[in-house]
Amino acid sequence: MSQRTWFITGISSGFGRRMAEILLAGGNRVVGTVRDLDSVKDLQASHGDRLAVYRLDLTEGAQAITTVVDAAFKTAGRIDVVVNNAGYGLFGAVEELTDEQIVHQIETNLLGSIRVTRAAVPYLRTQGGGRIIQVSTYGGQATNPGASVYNAGKWGIEGFMEATALDLAPFGIGVTIVEPGSAGTGFRTGGARLAEPLAAYDGTPAAMVRRIKDPSLPSVGDVDKMVAAMIATVDQPEAPRRLALGSDSYRYMHVALTARLGELESGKETAFSTDLPEAG
Template identity: 60%
Template sequence: MTVSDGVGHRIVPSKEHDVTQRTWFITGVNSGFGRRMTEQLLERGDRVFGTVRRPGSVDDLTAKYGDTFRVDHLDVTDTPAVKEVVTRAFTEVGRIDVIVNNAGYGLFGAAEEVTDEQIVRILDTNLVGSIQVTRAALPHLRAQGGGRIIQVSTYGGQATNPGACMYHASKWGIEGFMESTAKDVAPFNIGVTIVEPGGARTEFRYSSLQMATPMPEYDTSPAAMTRGAQDRSRPSLGDPGLMATRIIDSVEQSPAPRRLVLGSDSYRFLQAALSERLAEVEAQRDTAGQSDITEED
């Protein structure tokens, strides 16, 4: 049995859970990791229900893969639309094995340089959008007896660079949400993995990165280092195709890996940041308890 998507394409529902052929829901399949994951999954025979903000941006995939690929328009900042699209996806395909929160973008600039509108937009997209996709999917994942949630983050969800305060705020926020949610949903056989990629040779830096209007006061500040982020003469280290493969392969691991570090640069930044934070905490081992209530009090 097939189900029409209302625009002339069909998607084949899975009658039984076949671990060799999964169904994936991926936000932002028009570019970056979302695009590369979708291509690899469809090529190997999996089903993908993808979302895009720009209609027509994946018409080539629709034409090539027809029955196994469905695309829907979605702006993840529109919470009612998120709930509608996620519900429609589960209704039409019957079971979705993996939810991938991939949609997002970067914003560089010091705290004073970014506008109020830019702050709201990046938090609504990178943080609230992923939260709402997850919340919309959870009732369905529980009802079907389990599944996997993959959150595409960045090493910048644990480490920081100057000039990217709002980007880091959105990523640190979603990592906190996912870590806590992973503990809440583990009894329902729902695994959660946070992906920590380093720099990758995608168009992210050039088409999905917004730059705040520079203030001359920050010309000599470390924040100014981000102003050259879109320089194409400095390519990133990571192979996006290989990274997409690693993300896909992580679904085979049980239990779900809590974090997936991709790229030597990601490992280097994460190791340094976490070591520094741990050292700062351990240095206060003897003084931390001085603020505890004692029996004598």
């Protein structure tokens, strides 16, 4: 693993925390963000000036995010990899969710990553290149009952990143969307939030999500292997557009994409029939 400087949002727990630990152990420099500075005191004590930490809540708006990104590049001089990792899950049928919950979810998982990217791109372009890694989920391509707003944010950020990758390619900036499946990151017990349940949904598919915090639910993915795979993408000459991690992620997305392609093909005749005569 080549030594680089990484900017990672959300290094207090989950994939962000483990990525920071592995990178620092390998001699890299990390600039990370957290909502609570006390949550990474141990990392700072162990790694000294190779770790810089800034307090940031992605819901605080574009100016707060830009201020932190500006400071990060000023501190580091050059940042090779920007990792949009911070986020959480909000689950429940849309009728069960409050407007405040919906706005907070979208501001964190969608607008937060967009704003970090907007703030970082001028620096990456000026320095002649770099990589952006967007941590998404298989839920960015496949849907589940009770996950409508969570899916909305993840589908949105995947669309944004896929298009942005086309914009940034001429400047030597690669973009990779990471789609992990289940893993022991603490997402279910700490990063997942549940709506107040409505009795009307008892016994329906949307109610299944209420078990998400059950500690007995198995996880498929090995966190260290997943993080290693994310890091390894940066050593590839061209950034892979997508990186599915975990057999469950692969299976869920394969089923969803196959079904979507089938739905498209079934409507081909109708699609072509709506063309102007001269278009044929």
